[in-house]
Amino acid sequence: STGASEDPSVTLFREYLRIDTVHPKPDYLGLACQKVEVCQGRVVLILTWQGTNPRLRSVLLNSHTDVVPVFEEHWTYPPFEAVKDSQGNIYARGAQDMKCVSIQYLEAIRRLKAEGKCFARTIHLTFVPDEEVGGHKGMEMFVQRPEFRALNVGFALDEGLASPSDTFSVFYGEKSPWWIKVKCAGSPGHGSRFISNTAAEKMHKVITSFLAFRESEKQRLKSDSSLTLGDVTSLNLTMLEGGVSFNVVPSEMAASFDIRIPPTVDLKAFEEQVAAWCRGAGDGVTYEFHQKCMDQHVTSTEESDPWWKAFSGVCRDMKLQLKLEIFPAATDSRYIRAAGHPAIGFSPMNCTPVLLHDHNEFLNEQVFLRGIDIYARLLPALASVPPLPAEG
Structure with a gap:
């Protein structure tokens, strides 16, 4: 045209x-x-x-x-x-x-x-x-x-968000983004020896615990067709730091995780889980937040809510199929x-x-x-x- x-x-x-x-x-x-x-x-x-x-x-x-x-x-x-x-x-x-x-x-x-x-x-x-x-x-x-x-x-x-099907996506809440940096301190030494209690061994345990949880949430999403990405906790290892030289066992390593938690999850219990993973990896394992969103407000989608009633009523009149979801990002x-x-x-x-x-x-x-x-x-x-x- x-x-x-x-x-x-x-x-x-x-x-x-x-x-x-x-x-x-x-x-x-x-x-x-x-x-x-x-x-x-x-x-x-x-x-x-x-x-x-x-x-x-x-x-x-x-x-x-x-x-x-x-x-x-x-x-x-x-x-x-x-x-x-x-x-x-x-x-x-x-x-x-x-x-x-x-x-x-x-x-x-x-x-x-x-x-x-x-x-x-x-x-x-x-x-x-x-x-x-x-x-x-x-x-x-x-x-x-x-x-x-x-x-x-x-x-x-x-x-x-756009929707590939003929339904329209409507988001009434969002995940809480948590950015957590886990630091592992351990014994340093020469790269030729079996040093015990190293930062790397602790880091291995931390990563294993975090990524096992990631896998379980991924499987939960996959196995239940009623769930969307907004309903499960996403977790990704996004940064790894540590080490000074090929032949030096480092005294500290750090891993950063991007975690997005749905509003249905008890945040206090989730942090206790994170703390337990860190404790389980050994002594000298600490975590700090670079972002810790605690707000879990969701917007009512009950027909008794006057705002939602107005919004959904128009969509019904226009025959728009709605899919109600938690927004997967922010x-x-x-x-x-x-x-x-x-x-x-x-x-x-x-x-x-x-x-x-x-x-x-x-x-x-x-x-x-x-x-x-x-x-x-x-x-x-x-x-x-x-x-x-x-x-x-």
């Missing part, structure tokens, strides 16, 4: 994908605009569509503007040109994660405003930096600020939930391979346009949720 016949929403999406990545400037919607510098050089952009009853809690539409790096030699098309092939697939870094959602929010609001609609609840859009490196200089700082509290959030939407939703607000992770991309952070990330223009239709139905339902008991 020629550019001339392209849907303007798709054109805007492709323009945004070509920005490598600075903030969008979508001031054309006539929305109130506020910029908050959460720390040096990190700006959150807030666009606000005022509701008719501003005392009610608002609906927050969050998206992040940053994208992960690319290895260009693995891409069929340049990753920042948003090339569209003959099937209507748009190739670019950020096509799925998550510039599509930013533009879908905006285009849904543009459509609703053009139809003269207005709703009781205020809708805020936040465009945040830093999500791909942990959100520490983005959403994590933003939720602490008075500007965030002033948004008076009742319910938030944030990113989900998004900014965790900071929103930890601040006490319900949040749902949802990127309306079905029949689409999951390619976030991958080479040749793409989204089909029809799937993208269908997403705008979905948001154009979701937003009125969420912004019209009747006053909750707490809102009088």
Whole structure:
């Protein structure tokens, strides 16, 4: 198809994908605009569509503007040109994660405003930096600020994942990431002798215990088709350090593990298990946390919950099949939930391979346009949720 016949929403999406990545400037919607510098050089952009009853809690539409790096030699098309092939697939870094959602929010609001609609609840859009490196200089700082509290959030939407089948993935919680470094101290000596009580022997035991647990969780996932990656604890050995020379038995070695724990797991009991593995490896084995997320908030998906009822009702009306899951990695939703607000992770991309952070990330223009239709139905339902008991 020629550019001339392209849907303007798709054109805007492709323009945004070509920005490598600075903030969008979508001031054309006539929305109130506020910029908050959460720390040096990190700006959150807030666009606000005022509701008719501003005392009610608002609906927050969050998206992040940053994208992960690319290895260009693995891409069929340049990753920042948003090339569209003959099937209507748009190739670019950020096509799925998550510039599509930013533009879908905006285009849904543009459509609703053009139809003269207005709703009781205020809708805020936040465009945040830093999500791909942990959100520490983005959403994590933003939720602490008075500007965030002033948004008076009742319910938030944030990113989900594509789904290869015709169902849509909906995420109501996230795993707690734990990054643990285990240090083993032992007797040093010459590389030609059988030194006893070495750091390496202890490290061997540590790694064996940790990886045996990894294998058992992997098998548990494999053997039960009702489980998803979000339901089991993932564990990976990601760094190994130690040693000074071929002929010197080192006095210390260290191993680092990336562990992601579902909200159903008792974190205190899990840490006791880690401590037991370390004790079992011998004396002088210690562990330290480089990240220890303890928040296990999940968002209600009970039909009695007014927010979920509004969200799921629209999906039922539109005959969208939902698959409810725990998010296997981490998004900014965790900071929103930890601040006490319900949040749902949802990127309306079905029949689409999951390619976030991958080479040749793409989204089909029809799937993208269908997403705008979905948001154009979701937003009125969420912004019209009747006053909750707490809102009088």
